[in-house]
Amino acid sequence: MLKKIVLGLVLTCSASVALAQEQKMGGVINAVIQPEPPGLMLAMIQNGPTQMVSGNIFEGLLRYSPKLEPLPGLAESWTVSEDAKVYTFKLKSGVNWHDGKPFTSADVLFSIEMCKQTHARARANLVQLEKVEAPDDLTVVFTLKQPFGPFLGIFEVGSLPMVPKHLYDGTDFKTNPYNNAPVGTGPFMFKEWQKGSFVRLVKNPNYHVKGKPYIDEIYWQVIPDAAARSVAFETGKVDVLPGGSVENFDVPRLSKLKDVCVTGAGWEFFSPLAWMWLNNRAGPTSNKKFRQAVMYAVDRNFAKDVIWNGLGKVATGPSASTIKFYTDDVPKYDFNPAKAKALLKEAGYNGEKVRLMPLAYGETWQRWGEAVKQNLQDVGINIETIATDVPGGNQKISDWDYDIAFSYLYQYGDPALGVGRNYVSSAIAKGAVFNNVEGYSNPEVDKLFADGAVATPDSKRKEIYDKVQKILVEDVPVAWMLELQFPTITHCKIKDLVSTAIGVNDGFRDAWIDK
Amino acid sequence: MLSFVAQRIVKGAIVLLAIIVLNFFLIRLAPGDPAVVMAGEAGAGDQIFVTQLREKFGLDRPLPEQLFLYVKGILSFDLGFSFRQQTPVSKLIMDRLPATLLLTMTAFAISLLLGILLGTLAARWAGTWADTAITVLALVFYATPLFWIALMAILLFSVALDWLPSFGYETVGANYTGLAHMLDVGAHLIMPAMTIGLFFMATYTRMTRASMLEVKRLDFVKTARAKGLSDNVIQRRHVLRNALLPVVTLAGVHSGTLIGGAVLTETVFAWPGIGRLMYEALIQRDYNLLLGVFVVCSAMVLIFNLVTDLVYRMVDPRIDFAA
Numbered sequence: 089m090l091k092k093i094v095l096g097l098v099l100t101c102s103a104s105v106a107l108a109q110e111q112k113m114g115g116v117i118n119a120v121i122q123p124e125p126p127g128l129m130l131a132m133i134q135n136g137p138t139q140m141v142s143g144n145i146f147e148g149l150l151r152y153s154p155k156l157e158p159l160p161g162l163a164e165s166w167t168v169s170e171d172a173k174v175y176t177f178k179l180k181s182g183v184n185w186h187d188g189k190p191f192t193s194a195d196v197l198f199s200i201e202m203c204k205q206t207h208a209r210a211r212a213n214l215v216q217l218e219k220v221e222a223p224d225d226l227t228v229v230f231t232l233k234q235p236f237g238p239f240l241g242i243f244e245v246g247s248l249p250m251v252p253k254h255l256y257d258g259t260d261f262k263t264n265p266y267n268n269a270p271v272g273t274g275p276f277m278f279k280e281w282q283k284g285s286f287v288r289l290v291k292n293p294n295y296h297v298k299g300k301p302y303i304d305e306i307y308w309q310v311i312p313d314a315a316a317r318s319v320a321f322e323t324g325k326v327d328v329l330p331g332g333s334v335e336n337f338d339v340p341r342l343s344k345l346k347d348v349c350v351t352g353a354g355w356e357f358f359s360p361l362a363w364m365w366l367n368n369r370a371g372p373t374s375n376k377k378f379r380q381a382v383m384y385a386v387d388r389n390f391a392k393d394v395i396w397n398g399l400g401k402v403a404t405g406p407s408a409s410t411i412k413f414y415t416d417d418v419p420k421y422d423f424n425p426a427k428a429k430a431l432l433k434e435a436g437y438n439g440e441k442v443r444l445m446p447l448a449y450g451e452t453w454q455r456w457g458e459a460v461k462q463n464l465q466d467v468g469i470n471i472e473t474i475a476t477d478v479p480g481g482n483q484k485i486s487d488w489d490y491d492i493a494f495s496y497l498y499q500y501g502d503p504a505l506g507v508g509r510n511y512v513s514s515a516i517a518k519g520a521v522f523n524n525v526e527g528y529s530n531p532e533v534d535k536l537f538a539d540g541a542v543a544t545p546d547s548k549r550k551e552i553y554d555k556v557q558k559i560l561v562e563d564v565p566v567a568w569m570l571e572l573q574f575p576t577i578t579h580c581k582i583k584d585l586v587s588t589a590i591g592v593n594d595g596f597r598d599a600w601i602d603k
Numbered sequence: 604m605l606s607f608v609a610q611r612i613v614k615g616a617i618v619l620l621a622i623i624v625l626n627f628f629l630i631r632l633a634p635g636d637p638a639v640v641m642a643g644e645a646g647a648g649d650q651i652f653v654t655q656l657r658e659k660f661g662l663d664r665p666l667p668e669q670l671f672l673y674v675k676g677i678l679s680f681d682l683g684f685s686f687r688q689q690t691p692v693s694k695l696i697m698d699r700l701p702a703t704l705l706l707t708m709t710a711f712a713i714s715l716l717l718g719i720l721l722g723t724l725a726a727r728w729a730g731t732w733a734d735t736a737i738t739v740l741a742l743v744f745y746a747t748p749l750f751w752i753a754l755m756a757i758l759l760f761s762v763a764l765d766w767l768p769s770f771g772y773e774t775v776g777a778n779y780t781g782l783a784h785m786l787d788v789g790a791h792l793i794m795p796a797m798t799i800g801l802f803f804m805a806t807y808t809r810m811t812r813a814s815m816l817e818v819k820r821l822d823f824v825k826t827a828r829a830k831g832l833s834d835n836v837i838q839r840r841h842v843l844r845n846a847l848l849p850v851v852t853l854a855g856v857h858s859g860t861l862i863g864g865a866v867l868t869e870t871v872f873a874w875p876g877i878g879r880l881m882y883e884a885l886i887q888r889d890y891n892l893l894l895g896v897f898v899v900c901s902a903m904v905l906i907f908n909l910v911t912d913l914v915y916r917m918v919d920p921r922i923d924f925a926a
Contacts, residue, residue, distance in 0.1 A: 116776060123883065126641075126687045135644035208642070208652035262659065267689050283688075283698050284875025286775050307775050311873040312883075319757055319769045479635025479888045482643045486653075520650040521643045 111302050115601035117582060119328035119592075120317050121287065121308040128278065128287070129267040130249040131199065132206045136593075139246040140330060141287050141308050144595035145186075146272035147250060149177055149196070149228075150243035152589040154356045156412060156501045158240050159588065162191065162250055162273060163228075172235035172544045179226040183296040185252045186277045193222035198253035206261060213242040213505060216542070234542050237549050238412075238502035244357060244590055245274075247500070275301040275597035285310060295597070302600035314450065318342060327582050330592045331355065331574025336452040340397050342577055349580040352399070352573045354591015359408035359506075360574065362496040364460070364567040365485060369527040372437050372469075373491050379564035381431035382492070383421035385467040386460055388569055390423075395456045399575060403568035405561040406507050410571070411499045413540075413553035418561040428467040437469070445474040445493040448481055457494060486521045496572055497522055501589070503553050508537035511565055528565030608909065615905040622901045623677060623894065627670050630885075630893055636662055637687055637888045660686050660890075673894065682898065683891035685884075692895035696877060700899070702772055703876035705788075706869070707861040709796040714803035715854055721804070722811025722850075723843060729816060737808065745805035753798045753871040760794060767794055770873035795872040799865055803857055807850055814846035821845075847918055855911025860904065 125137040130146050149163040158166070163177040183191040200220055203210035216236040221229045232239065242248055250273065255266050270278050273296065276289035287308040291301055309326055311317045314335045320326045321334075321342060331354075334342065343350045366373040366382065373379060388402045407414045444464070446457025461471045476484065484490050499506035509515050512534050515524040533556055540552040576592055578585055584598045585591075638656035657663045661672070676683055682692035725737040744752075761769035768774065768791050779787045818824065819842055827837045866878035877896060884892040916922050 118775070126887075127689045129689075132689075133641075133644075135641075211651075262686070262689060282875065283695065284702070284879060285772055285873075288776075305776070309771070309775055309873075310875075311770050312870045312879060313873070315754060316757065316770050316871055316873055319762060323761055323765070323769060325769070476634070477886055478643070479640045479886065480633065481635075482639045483635040486639060517650040520653050521639060523650075 111583070111600040112603060113302050113600070115303050115603065116305045116307065117303055117328060117596060117599065117601070118307045118309055118326040120311055120320070120326050120330065120333045122311065122317065122333055124284065124310040124312075125287070127267050128270045128281070129264075130246060130270075131203050131251045132261060132267065134207060134209060134246060136332075139593045141289070142249070142270060142272070143245050143274070143590070143593045144276040144289050144306065144597075145270050145274045145278055146245055147274050147595075148243045148245035148248055149179075149250070150240070151594060152241070152244055152357055152501065154353060154589050156241065156356060156589055158243070161243070161245070162196075163243075166240070168240075173232045175230040175232075175239060177228045177230070179228065180296060181226055183273050184294055185254075185273055186271045186292060187252075187255075188294075189252065189254055190225075191250070191252075191273050192225040193228045194225075195250055195253045196220075196228045197222050198257055199249065199251045202251055202256060202261065203248055207248075209500075210242075210248050212509070213238075213247060235544050236504070237541055237543060237546070238504045241500070241502050241505060244594070246590070246593060274595055276306060276595065279305075297597065301597045303596060306596055314338070321577065321579075324579070327579045328585065328592070329577040331576050334577070335450060336395070336397050336399065339399065339575055339577070343575075347580045348577060349582075350575045350577050351586055352575050354576060354586035354589070354593075355574060356410045357501045357589035358498040358593075359410045359501070360496050360498055360572040361403055361406075361408045362494070362569045362572050363403070364569060365490065365493045365495055365526050366564070366566055367488065367491050367526060368529075368565055369488065371491050372435070372440055372442055375435045375437075376563060377431045377435035378437055379567065380421070381428040381435065381437075381467065382464065382469075382567050383564055384424045384431065385428035385469070386463045386567065386569070387423045391456055391459060392570055395452060395459060396570065396572075399573040401571040401573070403571050405557050405568055406511065406566075407503055407553070407557060408499050408571045411506070412502050412546075413550050415554045415557050417554065418558050421561075425463075425467050432468060439468070439470050441470050441472050443474050443491040444471050445476060445481060445484065445490050447494040447496070448476060448478050453494065460494075482521045485525050486519055488518060488525060488527065492567075494569075495522075503556075504537070504541035508541070511560060512537050526565050528563070530559065530563065533559055608913075611909050611912070615902075615909070618905060619898070619901055620674070623674065623898060624670065626894055626897045627673060628666070630888075630890060631666070633888070635888050636660075637890060638662060640887050641687060656686075673891075677898065682895035685889055685892040685895075687887055687889045688892070692892050695880065695892060696895055696899055699875060699877045699880050702874060703865060703869070703878060706792065706795055706874055706876055707799070707858075707865055709792055710799035710803065710865075711854070711858055711861060713796060713800035714807055715850075717800070718804040718807025719811050719843075719847070719850065721808040723815060723838070725808065725812040726815035726819070726842075726846075727838065729812075734812075738812070741805040741808040743805075744801040745809070749798055749802055749867050750871055752801065753794070753868060756794045756798060757871070767791075769794075772875050791872075791874075795865075795868045795874050798868050798872075799861070803861075806853065806857075810850050810853060811846060814849050815842050818842050818846045844918060848915070851911060851914055851918055855907055855914075858907045858911075860900075 121137050121141060123137055125141055127133045128138060128142045130138060130142040148161050151159040151161045153159055162180055162183060164180040165178045167176045179193060185191055197220055204214060216232045216234060218231045218233045252271050255271055256264060275292050275295045277292050279290045280288040289306045291304050311320055318334045318338050321329050342348060366379050368374055392400050392402055404416045405418045444461055447453040461473055464471050485493055510524055511528055513529040516527055517523055536552050536556040540549050543549045543552055576586060581602045583600050583602050587598045588594045637660055638653050641656055642653045661669060685692050685695055688695060721737050725734045728734045757769045760767040772791055773787050824841055827841050865876060866882045869876045869879040881896040
């Protein structure tokens with residue numbers, strides 16, 4: 089017997105109430121996109137800029153509220169069987185692709201098969217999927233091998249975009265001409281891409297949500313220099329600076345300008361968490377006491393207040409406070425150089441050289457690297473900074489050729505999706521960038537993450553994740569630094585730009601301009 | 604003359620091939636490859652994904668085989684496929700080349716015309732306050748980093764005065780046509796072209812001034828003066844023409860390198876040119892695209908060198924093609 093867990097329509101109504109102000113039709117939004125996306129086919133390219141643009145063109149079966157509750161997307165409702173192994177999605181009727189063909193369950197089945205081949209994260213998310221069936225044009229039934237707690241959390245547009253079967257089936261995906269002129273079901277249609285300058289999207293007049301979108305066009309403008317992006321915003325040439333568009337030290341200045349609005353919302357799903365990889369295999373960082381000393385030696389509040397201009401939050405452990413099953417009931421590491429020195433002594437550290445690799449993502453990250461270097465030197469660690477560009481850094485990390493290296497990763501709303509991958513032994517694989525590259529291995533942690541993914545109900549999952557967070561924070565496999573905040577800066581005339589947990593990555597379907 | 608040109612083309616082709624082979628290995632010496640970059644951007648901790656990408660890009664094959672396939676493609680004018688951008692490299696380059704040519708040729712014309720003019724005036728007024736003023740101005744533009752000039756120009760002309768657009772090739776969304784479009788592009792072109800142009804102008808000013816002062820002292824100038832020729836004619840026909848030889852040499856070298864050398868200016872002003880394309884290809888380790896840009900830039904340098912040699916012959920008829 090099926091038990092109806094969530095009726096999406098109810099949530100749709102409550103979401104609509106939130107957007108209560110009288111919307112106005114028409115207008116153009118100029119937004120910054122940086123770097124230029126390599127392509128717009130979301131099922132094949134999953135980098136940030138691609139999702140930011142293509143989140144307007146493509147859609148997923150579900151969307152997510154800032155509290156990470158599923159909202160209807162292309163699926164209008166869903167039910168879960170009592171054994172939590174069968175998920176039945178009812179698709180919205182009357183949805184068409186931009187070329188006029190109807191969107192059906194066959195497209196869902198095809199998208200899943202395609203993403204399994206081309207989308208690394210989707211492939212990992214679908215690992216518990218036994219089969220997927222389409223009993224009719226508007227119904228899709230997912231059957232899992234065993235219950236998978238975060239299953240309802242894998243359907244946002246970037247994680248599992250819906251692809252038109254009639255345009256991709258039987259083609260060579262990588263050279264399909266629609267990769268550069270994508271056809272989706274979203275609120276905006278692809279119109280033009282002048283490489284190096286802009287991507288132009290226009291309103292989908294037949295969008296399946298009546299009355300939306302409100303605006304006529306979006307120009308995603310490519311401006312490669314951070315200072316030039318600030319000037320473009322200041323001079324009114326662009327209206328939207330998505331998170332990370334300008335250097336952090338420019339945010340306070342821009343925020344104080346007249347008619348400028350800033351929001352940190354819209355990152356709840358991704359919850360970017362910054363940390364330093366600590367190589368658990370060899371050298372001083374292989375010693376737990378040394379790693380704990382690093383946690384005590386680094387002044388993370390200074391980093392937040394000075395380097396990140398007060399944006400973000402000091403991390404307490406492997407989970408960001410915005411994702412499910414977070415707990416702060418874990419050992420605490422305050423800034424305590426004396427304790428760090430004592431731990432280094434206990435660890436038997438004898439002044440060996442330790443390589444520190446900052447992240448080559450611009451000025452803020454370079455400054456952070458310098459501050460940490462100073463903190464670590466102050467407690468007597470012999471630090472050598474390694475300078476590299478992004479590909480060089482990724483190569484070193486994936487080859488395990490580092491001692492301490494900065495990074496930040498998305499958490500995707502649930503520890504089973506975006507946390508466990510960095511700590512379980514099965515994710516130790518040389519040659520890939522964002523798995524367990526620190527080489528931490530603890531059978532108890534492995535078991536807890538494995539159990540947590542498939543446990544039911546959520547209270548059981550919480551119990552498991554509380555325990556694993558405590559163990560990890562005690563062991564310090566990596567040095568957690570900050571829950572990052574990437575503020576979206578807009579001219580205040582732009583309203584309701586951010587309405588879900590993935591913010592501007594979810595398209596501008598609710599946005600309007602108060603003229 | 605034809606045999607000279609043919610000879611140079613053959614030599615040029617050999618040089619180009621050497622450049623391709625050298626660059627092919629050089630860019631692979633840098634740590635990181637396109638598969639690692641793309642896996643990183645996708646947030647993928649999945650080794651299968653990286654392996655799949657390497658297979659797709661042909662990076663799993665032995666290097667000599669990769670080189671052979673690349674050179675074979677070049678011989679049939681195929682610059683390969685940018686897997687990152689999912690587009691043929693030649694299309695990516697051809698889309699960007701016009702913008703770069705417009706920018707660099709405008710900058711080149713500005714720098715050459717102003718440089719020769721100011722250098723001539725400085726030489727003519729050598730030792731006066733005007734000479735000092737021109738020399739100091741040239742020194743300032745020569746010594747100031749390009750990016751600083753660019754940022755200051757943006758602050759003054761875009762932010763403070765609001766006279767000129769701060770970025771881009773045209774006003775996005777304005778959809779101008781005809782003359783309005785030309786004027787719009789012109790307005791966007793002024794700051795980046797001047798930024799590049801002023802640096803090279805300084806070089807040509809100093810070179811022209813020094814060269815003219817040197818030529819002025821030579822015997823044939825004294826002879827011309829003894830023949831009773833006017834100062835203007837001596838300066839124009841005898842001094843300037845001979846003094847221009849080193850300037851032409853330098854301009855030939857610059858014109859080629861300018862094609863790929865406007866990276867900084869194109870980045871600051873968001874000019875959609877080939878310099879930016881090259882920089883992006885480099886940081887993304889987009890091997891085929893990077894090599895493609897190198898091939899085009901190298902070919903341009905070779906072509907401009909050939910043109911320089913031909914111009915040499917026109918400026919100085921004593922130079923013999925056979926030599």
